[in-house]
Amino acid sequence: MDKAYINVKGQWKYYYLAIDKFGNVIKFLLCKHRFDKEALALFNKVNRP
Template sequence: MKQNLNRAVAKVLKSLHYPLDVILLCVRRYAAYPLSLRHLEQTNGERGISVRHPTVHRWTLKLLPVLEKPFRRCKPAGGRSWGMDETYIRVRSEWKYYLYRAADKAGNTIAFLLRARRDKAAARRHFEKAMTLNGEL
């Protein structure tokens, strides 16, 4: 399987000492589902895989930036028509964050940006980048 991976991923995986399928399974679960690192440690332990949560955290920090590009290529393209909304997020009864979200007509999220302060210029730059990666509006 390592032959099929690009050079950047192979370089990162070279320094890791667990089996490749265990590493990729843990990183995929962490990225795809709302699980904490301790939940991953527990579920892997139930399946007979002894991996501590700091190890999974190090794997995600090393692999997710490298895997982002291949994952983005596999992501289905959004529709031709997008919309953007801006909203506030409340954390512990305080309004703290601004969430900018671009969605297609079907309601699928194409891109999002979470900021501590309202920043229209940063949101515009982020969505312009998303348009180049996913297609034009």
């Protein structure tokens, strides 16, 4: 899971990126707020064994 704060069309967004051990993108998410509930759900879903 990686996170960055980026500017998208003049608005600042948090960019969450989930990648596997081979470097392939599993899922990404753009959120207005840090630790948005969608981002936390994505984080929990990806980190389950």
